Amino acid sequence: xxxxxxxxxxxxxxxxxxxxxxxxxxxxxxxxxxxxxxxxxxxxxxxxxxxxxxxxxxxxxxxxxxxxxxxxxxxxxxxxxxxxxxxxxxxxxxxxxxxxxxxxxxxxxxxxxxxxxxxxxxxxxxxxxxxxxxxxxxxxxxxxxxxxxxxxxxxxxxxxxxxxxxxxxxxxxxxxxx
Amino acid sequence: xxxxxxxxxxxxxxxxxxxxxxxxxxxxxxxxxxxxxxxxxxxxxxxxxxxxxxxxxxxxxxxxxxxxxxxxxxxxxxxxxxxxxxxxxxxxxxxxxxxxxxxxxxxxxxxxxxxxxxxxxxxxxxxxxxxxxxxxxxxxxxxxxxxxxxxxxxxxxxxxxxxxxxxxxxxxxxxxxxxxxxxxxxxxxxxxxxxxxxxxxxxxxxxxxxxxxxxxxxxxx
Numbered sequence: 001x002x003x004x005x006x007x008x009x010x011x012x013x014x015x016x017x018x019x020x021x022x023x024x025x026x027x028x029x030x031x032x033x034x035x036x037x038x039x040x041x042x043x044x045x046x047x048x049x050x051x052x053x054x055x056x057x058x059x060x061x062x063x064x065x066x067x068x069x070x071x072x073x074x075x076x077x078x079x080x081x082x083x084x085x086x087x088x089x090x091x092x093x094x095x096x097x098x099x100x101x102x103x104x105x106x107x108x109x110x111x112x113x114x115x116x117x118x119x120x121x122x123x124x125x126x127x128x129x130x131x132x133x134x135x136x137x138x139x140x141x142x143x144x145x146x147x148x149x150x151x152x153x154x155x156x157x158x159x160x161x162x163x164x165x166x167x168x169x170x171x172x173x174x175x176x177x178x
Numbered sequence: 179x180x181x182x183x184x185x186x187x188x189x190x191x192x193x194x195x196x197x198x199x200x201x202x203x204x205x206x207x208x209x210x211x212x213x214x215x216x217x218x219x220x221x222x223x224x225x226x227x228x229x230x231x232x233x234x235x236x237x238x239x240x241x242x243x244x245x246x247x248x249x250x251x252x253x254x255x256x257x258x259x260x261x262x263x264x265x266x267x268x269x270x271x272x273x274x275x276x277x278x279x280x281x282x283x284x285x286x287x288x289x290x291x292x293x294x295x296x297x298x299x300x301x302x303x304x305x306x307x308x309x310x311x312x313x314x315x316x317x318x319x320x321x322x323x324x325x326x327x328x329x330x331x332x333x334x335x336x337x338x339x340x341x342x343x344x345x346x347x348x349x350x351x352x353x354x355x356x357x358x359x360x361x362x363x364x365x366x367x368x369x370x371x372x373x374x375x376x377x378x379x380x381x382x383x384x385x386x387x388x389x390x391x392x393x394x395x396x397x398x399x
Contacts, residue, residue, distance in 0.1 A: 095229035103399070120358060123360050126359075160396055168393055172210050172351075173216065174210055
């Protein structure tokens with residue numbers, strides 16, 4: 001990365017979101033000195049964690065040498081504003097927050113929760129990672145993903161739509177097409 | 179002896195008629211519903227949690243409101259986020275009611291919570307079915323739109339039975355979640371295997387390859 005003095009002039013927020021349940025392994029991983037220091041080295045100034053119902057509470061801190069500032073909250077009625085002001089999003093693998101982030105064009109690291117019973121969620125993250133729309137990590141590999149990542153090389157996501165579904169439904173029900 | 183023989187014959191007769199009727203319903207469901215275009219169809223929309231709701235909303239925004247009314251929304255009882263989200267995303271509830279020519283919001287017991295084991299799911303599913311039956315008798319929709327999760331299964335099974343018994347003919351549309359890339363969800367798989375969905379949409383080409391009767395529609399989000 002370039003000159004750190006230049007970068008720290010503006011706020012560069014990493015927004016971490018676990019969604020409507022809890023994902024302690026992710027919050028814990030973000031709260032390690034290695035990950036925080038790596039984020040600092042990449043030029044991020046603040047870490048904001050939406051921790052949900054988790055029992056692990058990270059340590060609030062202001063920015064100090066080698067570490068970004070860290071703050072957290074449990075829930076918010078809408079995370080859209082946090083996503084909009086973020087420079088990097090680290091999210092659980094739920095499709096809602098994945099696509100909300102991609103549609104905003106924000107660099108995204110999806111961390112798969114391996115404790116869920118039916119772990120189909122990794123399918124989506126892995127497929128989108130293969131298409132270079134995001135990075136896919138596990139809590140234990142988050143550090144490595146951050147240190148290897150190059151957000152500029154991600155491919156912007158082109159939003160899809162439900163038109164094809166509507167057309168098929170119309171045709172099936174005998175409605176004229178739009 | 180004779181009466182038990184008659185009993186057996188009757189049972190066989192009833193089963194035969196039911197099987198023929200089920201085959202007819204499945205066969206009929208493969209083809210478009212109307213030859214002439216209908217004016218409007220009463221529509222049941224099953225809302226799920228978080229990401230599911232976002233996908234359903236994307237579909238509802240492109241569907242013409244006047245073709246699908248009155249609208250009935252059903253959400254899982256523990257999932258109070260999705261109904262609220264739908265109501266406040268566009269306009270307040272009262273406005274939405276006027277706009278779609280009568281819409282009702284209802285809640286249903288969940289057959290399975292995210293993370294609940296499959297074994298305890300059996301009991302909760304039975305409760306959910308009873309509740310679903312009550313709601314379906316009240317609504318008797320002509321169109322059912324659902325995209326998982328498990329909440330929609332009891333509703334779709336009942337809708338299918340209504341078709342078999344001639345109570346109400348409905349068209350069931352199931353949109354598999356965008357999160358399903360390589361395998362259908364349990365709900366999707368059940369509706370596919372049992373031929374209960376009139377049309378089943380998938381968002382990834384891998385699924386179309388694996389389940390040829392599905393319709394590939396690309397990503398909704």
